[in-house]
Amino acid sequence: MSPGTQGRRTPGADLPGHPDRLWRSAEPKRAYDVVIVGGGGHGLATAYYLAKNHGITDVAVLERGWLAGGNMARNTTIIRSNYLWDESAGIYEHALKLWEGLEEDLGYPLLFSQRGVLNLAHSLQDVRDSVRRVNANRLNGVDAEWLTPEQVKEVCPIVDISPDVRYPVLGGTYQPRAGIAKHDYVAWGFAKAAADLGVDMIEHCEVTGLDVRDGRVTGVQTTRGPIAAKKVALAAAGHSSVVAGYAGVSLPLQSHPLQALVSELLEPVHPTVVMSNAVHVYVSQAHKGELVMGAGIDAANSYRQRGAFHIIERQMSAALELFPVFARAHVLRTWGGVVDVTPDASPVVGLTPVEDLYVNCGWGTGGFKATPGVGWCYAHTVATGEPHPLNAPFSLDRFTTGKLVDEHGAAAVAH
Amino acid sequence: MLLIPCPWCGPRDEAEFHYGGQAHVAYPEDPAALSDEEWARYLFFRDNPKGLFAERWSHTAGCRRWFNAVRDTATNEIHAVYRTGEPRPVIA
Numbered sequence: 001m002s003p004g005t006q007g008r009r010t011p012g013a014d015l016p017g018h019p020d021r022l023w024r025s026a027e028p029k030r031a032y033d034v035v036i037v038g039g040g041g042h043g044l045a046t047a048y049y050l051a052k053n054h055g056i057t058d059v060a061v062l063e064r065g066w067l068a069g070g071n072m073a074r075n076t077t078i079i080r081s082n083y084l085w086d087e088s089a090g091i092y093e094h095a096l097k098l099w100e101g102l103e104e105d106l107g108y109p110l111l112f113s114q115r116g117v118l119n120l121a122h123s124l125q126d127v128r129d130s131v132r133r134v135n136a137n138r139l140n141g142v143d144a145e146w147l148t149p150e151q152v153k154e155v156c157p158i159v160d161i162s163p164d165v166r167y168p169v170l171g172g173t174y175q176p177r178a179g180i181a182k183h184d185y186v187a188w189g190f191a192k193a194a195a196d197l198g199v200d201m202i203e204h205c206e207v208t209g210l211d212v213r214d215g216r217v218t219g220v221q222t223t224r225g226p227i228a229a230k231k232v233a234l235a236a237a238g239h240s241s242v243v244a245g246y247a248g249v250s251l252p253l254q255s256h257p258l259q260a261l262v263s264e265l266l267e268p269v270h271p272t273v274v275m276s277n278a279v280h281v282y283v284s285q286a287h288k289g290e291l292v293m294g295a296g297i298d299a300a301n302s303y304r305q306r307g308a309f310h311i312i313e314r315q316m317s318a319a320l321e322l323f324p325v326f327a328r329a330h331v332l333r334t335w336g337g338v339v340d341v342t343p344d345a346s347p348v349v350g351l352t353p354v355e356d357l358y359v360n361c362g363w364g365t366g367g368f369k370a371t372p373g374v375g376w377c378y379a380h381t382v383a384t385g386e387p388h389p390l391n392a393p394f395s396l397d398r399f400t401t402g403k404l405v406d407e408h409g410a411a412a413v414a415h
Numbered sequence: 416m417l418l419i420p421c422p423w424c425g426p427r428d429e430a431e432f433h434y435g436g437q438a439h440v441a442y443p444e445d446p447a448a449l450s451d452e453e454w455a456r457y458l459f460f461r462d463n464p465k466g467l468f469a470e471r472w473s474h475t476a477g478c479r480r481w482f483n484a485v486r487d488t489a490t491n492e493i494h495a496v497y498r499t500g501e502p503r504p505v506i507a
Contacts, residue, residue: 241463252459254436255488299434300417302488303465308416310430343459400455 015287016109022188023067023195028202031228032060034382035220037207037243038235039063040072041183041368042360044190045375046233046382048106051197053376054383059199060229062222064206068187071237074305074337075368076260076294078273078284080117080178081142083410084133087393088346089140094390095373096177102372108189110181111287115272117178118147118156120322122167122278129409130173137175145174156272158325167279167321180273180284186371207236210246216355217247233358233382238303238338240361247354251361252399253340256297257307258365261315261334263326265289274322277409281318291329293319297339297365306336339364344398346405349374349391350381358382359396366411421474422482422496435471437461438483439503465489469503 034050036043039061050056063069079099081092103110121130130146137144149161152172161169195201202224209221210232219228236243238255270285283293295315298307312334319326342348342362347370349360360378363370377388387395398404417429443449443457462468468488473481485495485506495504 239465242465250460251463252455252461253463254461255463255465300429300486301436301463301468301470302491304489304491308429310416310428399459400451402451 015111019188022192023201025203026060026200028060028062028205028222028224028227029200031219032200033058033229034231034233035059035227035229036061036233036235037220038237039067039201039203040070040235040237041068041187041190041371042237042363042374042378043235044068044187044194045371046235046360046378047199048190048194048197049376049379050383051194051199053379056383057198059194060227061194061199061201062205062207062220062227063201063203064223066203067191067201068184071337071339071367072183072187074260074335075183076282076284076292077180077183077286077368078117078178078275078282079112079181079369080175080273081369082117082119082133082137082144082173082175082178083407084136085405085407086140087405088407088410089137089142091373091377091390091394092370093140093142094376095370098372098376099181100177102189106189106193108185108192110185110189112179112181113287114177114179115284116155116174116176117273117275118152118159118172118174120152120159120172120274120276120279121170122276123170126278127170130171133410134173143175143177145176147172147174156270156274158269158323159274160322160324165321169322178273180286182287183368190371190375207243207246210243210357212247212354212357217357231356231358231382233360233378235360235378237361237363237367238340240340240359244352244359244361247352247357249352249354249357249359251348251359251396252342253348253362254301255303255338255340256300257302257304257336258294258297258339259307259311259315259334259336260292260294261312262286262290262292262332263329264332266291266329269325270323276318276322279318279321281315281322283319283323290332291326294365297341298336303338304336305338341365344404345407345411347374347394348396349378350387350395351385352396364411417491417493419472419484419493420496421477422498423480424474424477427474427477431474431476433473433475435473435481438469438471467494467506
């Protein structure tokens, strides 16, 4: 894939064309066994595994806009499992293993590309924390290596490793099995597979209330009328606080805009994914050729899907610090999504104080990578009424017991 | 990008400010008497409305003083700013 072998081929010419309609946009029935609130990646994956693993097919996925048009359409598609704690390694590595067989399982191309991820270290403390995380990863069966600056340069030749810059690269962790996938295809693959198993995809159907009787949820109110449900599973990302609030459930979340940007299409120059907590940016190159960059959330709470320009400016100056070669690239597009952030940078997945009402939220800035893993575990939780062992540590009551899963270090740039 | 009217300095660019989250969260009067649930609520749970939200800002690149604002998180419109210690104004 070196630039020389590409000739004058149009960037993206080898990508599959835009598909015909892959699922039926259903009319809502009066009642379902399970109603999933939120038709993003997590909601769709949950629907798929409910049908496939548990034989529960009387399921509706309700989406207030169009399917996968929220954060699933806005994320930077990074997939990795190199988190610090055992609990996180468990669920993220489960997800990564599912990613590795997902194209075959769904029968749909996802352009899953295991091009690796580099997390750079720029200070002695960074180095110590990173080496500790590599060791923790290995103990958990997660592939991880510590690379010297020269080895970083071998993996990604365009990284500036000169020692006389403001934040010199002192090394980095490398997870070779990490990578990227095409987010739209992931959503379409799950939606198609779930619809084929009998799940109803109901678009333009906003949930405006939750019916609770005697401490038990019985259905949802929507802009397309009331729908009864034996179980309701929330997967509403940035709007989780609003939806859970309809049932009187408060969640330890703050909703913030998270911005990202792409450059114009360029020849392949960036062979991997590079993240830097200290310099504060993450960069990869999409299959089509755009450089994809993201950084931290906008500080102020907001439900607007846009953020402030000074955040973008800082992202770009951070990228230039690491990749001087980007100096002449142009920004093609910037955008934002609304992410739900928890105090410990770990998600909330499991039961709620309301019977038969389940919650999956708090993935903050990093939910995409978990899509198949959380779908698998959340479906188990909803189907059996008991948390899957891999999401049990992420229960809502950890904020009362104090057993937090503090992933501020490995959750990376955004927190 | 927000244009934030600092009560002392007037309207300034958002980049001059530091965000402080929800306003009017009082330290517990008798911390030793709190149950685990009450501690959890005080430490980890903050309002997250889609709508009017009373929040704290510090004008770090200006007068360096803290103040409060009522902002609509659905539109980002700032309805009021007021000094620390003053009650939250009622927005019609």
